[in-house]
Amino acid sequence: MVLMASIGLALPQFPAGAQLLGPVERTVGGLADTVTDTLSSGLGATERLAEDARDLTRARLRGLLRANSSALEADRRGFPVVRGEVVALSPSAASLAKAQSAGFAIARSEVLEALGVTLVTLRTPEGLRARDALAKLRKLDPAGSYDLNHIYIGAGQAVPVGNEDSQKPTGGRPLVGLIDRGAGRHPALDGLIVEQRGFAPGGVVPGGHGTAVASLLVGRDGRFRGAGAGLPLLVADVYGDGPTGGSAQALARALAWMAAREVPVVNVSLVGPPNLLVRTSVTAVQRRGLIVVAAVGNDGPAAAPLYPAAYPGVVAVTGVDSNNRVLIEAGRGPHVDFAAPGGDMAAAAARGGYSRVRGTSFATPLVAGRLAAMEGSAVARIERAKTEAVDLGRKGADSVYGMGLLCGKCRNMVN
Numbered sequence: 001m002v003l004m005a006s007i008g009l010a011l012p013q014f015p016a017g018a019q020l021l022g023p024v025e026r027t028v029g030g031l032a033d034t035v036t037d038t039l040s041s042g043l044g045a046t047e048r049l050a051e052d053a054r055d056l057t058r059a060r061l062r063g064l065l066r067a068n069s070s071a072l073e074a075d076r077r078g079f080p081v082v083r084g085e086v087v088a089l090s091p092s093a094a095s096l097a098k099a100q101s102a103g104f105a106i107a108r109s110e111v112l113e114a115l116g117v118t119l120v121t122l123r124t125p126e127g128l129r130a131r132d133a134l135a136k137l138r139k140l141d142p143a144g145s146y147d148l149n150h151i152y153i154g155a156g157q158a159v160p161v162g163n164e165d166s167q168k169p170t171g172g173r174p175l176v177g178l179i180d181r182g183a184g185r186h187p188a189l190d191g192l193i194v195e196q197r198g199f200a201p202g203g204v205v206p207g208g209h210g211t212a213v214a215s216l217l218v219g220r221d222g223r224f225r226g227a228g229a230g231l232p233l234l235v236a237d238v239y240g241d242g243p244t245g246g247s248a249q250a251l252a253r254a255l256a257w258m259a260a261r262e263v264p265v266v267n268v269s270l271v272g273p274p275n276l277l278v279r280t281s282v283t284a285v286q287r288r289g290l291i292v293v294a295a296v297g298n299d300g301p302a303a304a305p306l307y308p309a310a311y312p313g314v315v316a317v318t319g320v321d322s323n324n325r326v327l328i329e330a331g332r333g334p335h336v337d338f339a340a341p342g343g344d345m346a347a348a349a350a351r352g353g354y355s356r357v358r359g360t361s362f363a364t365p366l367v368a369g370r371l372a373a374m375e376g377s378a379v380a381r382i383e384r385a386k387t388e389a390v391d392l393g394r395k396g397a398d399s400v401y402g403m404g405l406l407c408g409k410c411r412n413m414v415n
Contacts, residue, residue, distance in 0.1 A: 052329075057299045060153065068243035075131050075148055079273045082149040082244050086134050087277055088120040089145035096120065098141050104133070112252060114259040115284040119249060119277070121149070145276055152238075152246045152272035154180070154209045155295035155306075155361040175231045176217055176372035177258040177266035178365075179251065181210035182237040184350030188219030194232045199253040202241030208350050210235065212357050213269050215348030216365040216410075217372075224346070224354070227369025227410045234263055238270075246270065251308075252281040255292075259285045264378070266290060267368035269361035271297040271306040278308055286313050291378045293317060293368035295360035296331035301400075303331055310335040315371070315382070318402065319343060319363035322411065324392055326400050330360050336402040338389060340366040341411035354412075366407040 058078070065072055065080050073083045085107065088095065096106065103125035111118050124133035130148055137146045182196050183189060184206035193214075198204040218233045219226040236254035239245030251270070258266045266285075271294075272278075282292055293315040297306035309316035309331075316335045319327040319342015326332075327342050342363030349355040367385070374381045389404030397403045 054300045054303060057303075064151070064153075071243040072151065073130055075150070075273070077273060080151040081130050082151070082247055084124045084130060084133075085149045086122045086124060086130060086137055086146055087149050087249060088122055088137075089147075089277060089280060090118045091120050091144055095141050095144045099137060102136065102140055103128075104137070110253075112256040112281075114256040114288075115252065115281055117252070117256075117280060117284065119252065121249070145280075147248070147276035149244075150248045150272050150275045150278075151244070152248070152251060152270040152278075155269055155271045155297045155359055155364075175233075175264070176228055176368065177234045177236065177261075177263035178210070178214055178217060179236045179238055179254045179258070179266060179268045180213050180270065181208075181239045182206040183214035183233075183235050184208075184211040186211055186215065186219075186221075186348045186350070186352065188215045188221035188224055188226070188348045189233070190221075192218050192220075192230065192233050194234050196235040196237060197257060198237045198240050199250040199257070200238055200240035200242060200245040200247065202239075202245070204235075204237045205239065205241045206237075206350055207239070208355070209269070209361065210237065211350040212347035212355065213267065213361060213365045216362055216412075217267055217369045219348055221348075224348075224412050225410070227366040227407050228372045229369075231369070231372055234258065234261060246272075248272075248275045248277045252277050255281045255285050259288050259290055262288075264290060265368055265372040265381075266292055267365050268292060268294040268308055269364045271295060271299075271309065274307050274310075279311055282308050282311050282314060286378075289378050291315060291368075291371055291381065293364055293371065295364040296333075296336055298327070298329040298359050298361075299331055300329055301332045305333050305335055306331060315367060316402070317360060317364040317367045318400070319358075319360045320392070320401075320405065322413070324405060324408070326393075327358070327360065332399050334399055336399055338367050338385065338403055338406045339363065339392060339401040340405065340407050344411070344413070346412045366410045370407045370410070 072080045105123040107121040107123045109120045182204040196204045216226050218228045218231045220229040238250035294309035296309045296318050316337045318330045318339045320339050322344035340363040343358040346354040347357045371381045391404040392401040
C-alpha cells in the first residue's frame with residue numbers, strides 16, 4: 001500500500017466468461033454470465049458472485065496445472081510454480097556448495113544489474129517436489145534467500161485471441177511501462193509503442209489482455225482515450241508462448257528492464273502469491289523512484305491479499321462499475337489505495353475494434369496512466385493523486401475503495 005469522458009463504442013460480441021489464463025489464453029468458466037445474471041437478482045447476489053469469483057480462480061489454477069503438468073506443479077497453497085526449480089537470490093559460494101552437496105544442480109545464473117540481484121536457478125534433486133526442495137534448502141541454509149518460481153496470472157476478462165506480429169519500435173522516450181502479455185496492432189496504439197521485449201520463452205506474443213490494458217493506459221483513437229492518452233509506451237511481455245510464462249523470474253527481468261530504461265510508472269495487471277524474488281525486485285525499483293501500480297485481483301472480498309499489489313509502496317487498484325460501486329469480485333483490504341473504472345467499459349481488442357472488459361486488471365491502467373501523465377517525483381505524483389481522488393463508501397480511506405476514485409471520467413462506455 002502507498003504511504004505517501006465517457007464515449008459510446010460499437011462493440012463486437014465475444015464468448016461469455018472468456019478468460020486470459022496464465023501463459024496461454026483459455027476459456028475456463030462463466031464468470032461473465034454470472035456477473036450479468038446475479039447483479040440483478042436481489043439480495044444474496046453479492047455472496048453468490050463472490051463465491052463464483054473464488055471458484056473461478058481455483059478452476060483457473062487447476063486447469064493451468066493440469067494442462068501443463070510436465071512444466072508446472074503446485075506449491076503448498078495450490079499456486080502454480082515452475083516444476084523442479086528453486087530460485088536463489090544472490091547466493092554466496094558457500095550457499096551454492098551446500099545446495100550442490102544436497103543434490104541440487106545449478107540450471108542457470110543471471111545478473112539483474114538494475115536490481116542489484118543475482119538469480120541462480122537450482123534444479124531440484126530427482127523425485128523431490130519443488131515445495132519440499134524449498135523447505136529442504138531453507139533448513140540447510142537458514143541465512144540464504146530462496147523461493148519458488150511462481151506463475152502470475154491476469155486479473156480480468158477480455159476476448160481471447162491468437163498470436164500477432166509485434167509492432168516495430170517507433171522511437172522516443174518511454175513515459176509509462178506495461179508488464180503483461182504483448183500488445184497487438186491497433187489504431188488506438190499506432191505510433192505509441194516505443195519497444196516491446198519478451199522475457200519468457202517465445203518472445204513477444206501479442207494477446208487480448210495486453211492489448212486491452214495498453215489501450216487503457218495510453219490509447220487514442222477517435223473518441224477512445226486511455227488515461228495517459230498519447231504517452232509513449234514500453235511493453236514487457238512476461239508470458240511468451242510457453243507454459244512457464246508469467247513466472248516470478250520473468251517479472252523480475254521485466255522490472256529490471258523498466259528500471260534500466262528509467263520508466264517512472266509501470267503497470268502490472270497480474271496477480272499471484274507472495275514471492276521473495278518479486279518482493280525484492282519491487283523494492284529495488286521503488287528505491288530508484290519507479291512507481292509500481294498493480295491490480296488487487298478478482299478473487300472476491302474475502303480472499304487473501306494478492307501480490308505484487310499488497311507489497312508496501314505498491315499502488316494497489318480496485319475497480320468500480322458505472323454506478324461507482326466496487327466490483328463484487330474485487331479484492332479488499334488495507335492495502336487498497338485507489339479505485340478506478342473496471343466494468344461496464346470498453347478497451348481495444350487485439351484483432352481490431354473494441355471489446356467489453358471487466359476486472360481490476362482494467363482499472364489499474366487508468367490509475368497508472370493518470371500517474372504517468374503527471375510530472376514530478378514519485379511522492380509528488382502520489383500526493384497529487386490523493387488530492388484528485390473522489391471519496392467513495394465510508395468517509396475517508398477504507399479497505400474497499402482505498403483513498404477514493406481516480407480517473408472516474410476515463411471510462412470508455414459500452415453501448
